[in-house]
Amino acid sequence: MRVPTTLVFSTVQPVIFVLMFRYVFGGAIRVPGVRYVDFLMAGIFVQTVTFGAMNTGVGLAMDLQSGLIERFRSLPMARSAVLAGRTIADAVRNLFVIALMVIVGVAVGFRVHTGVLEFGGAVVLLLLFGVAFSWIMAYIGLSTGNAEAAQAASFPLMAVFVFASSAFVSTATMPGPLRTYADHQPVTATVNAVRALVLGGP
Structure with a gap:
């Protein structure tokens, strides 16, 4: 939240995904029993908060690299305050982006x-x-201690979770082993739950 451009780019990317999947790919994707735009948006919501979690790891890596976290450690405050503050700030940003x-x-x-x-x-x-994903990304960011390395380590993990899921297409269209993975990973479970809450159904 300290860097306004982060908030700007956090909103631009999901908007681009909405427009691309709605108007570029949407005509070629069919989901039985539901309009694709309604099916899509639950996936976009989850993708937004998942990729947004990368900001936590990258931000903490930058703070560690710049020495900011070391300065915080010298203050009379709980050691968990930096992590908690960062994840809360990112949750507030996520709420704005979801809206x-x-x-x-x-x-x-x-x-x-x-x-x-x-x-x-x-x-x-x-x-x-x-x-939850912010804490995972925080671990990666603090482990690497470098913003570029944190981003490089985070993106493949996020991509495997988000794109191999039910976010954009039904897992029924996927080949066997990939479908098995997609059906049993947390992004699919969350997308399906959000979709059920937004569209109704099981």
């Missing part, structure tokens, strides 16, 4: 098919999932 994605989604045809409570539950689930 923006809802607006963009509605603009391109997305509609919520359930009630306010269910949609609120979906938002809470997204925030909790984002916090």
Whole structure:
């Protein structure tokens, strides 16, 4: 949150994904029983908080590299305060970006098919999932101690989780081994839960 450009680029990327999948790939993707834009947005929401978690790791690596964390350690404060503060700040950013994605989604045809409570539950689930991934990325960032290395280490992990999931297509279209992996990894579980809360169904 200290760097405004981070917030800007955190919002630009998911908007581009919405537009690309809605208007470039959406015409070629069919999901039985549901409009693709409604199917897509749950995946976009989860992708947004998942990739947003990389900012936690990269930011902490930058703080470690610059000596900021060492200066914090010299202050009379809990050692966990830096990590907690960073993840809370990123959760607030995620809330803002999710709100923006809802607006963009509605603009391109997305509609919520359930009630306010269910949609609120979906938002809470997204925030909790984002916090969980932020802690994983924090570990990577602190382990590498270098912003470039943290980003390089984080992106392949995020890509394997997000793109090999039910975020953008049904896992039923995937070949056997890949489908088995996709059906049993946390991004798919979260996407399916958010999709059920937003669209209804199991």
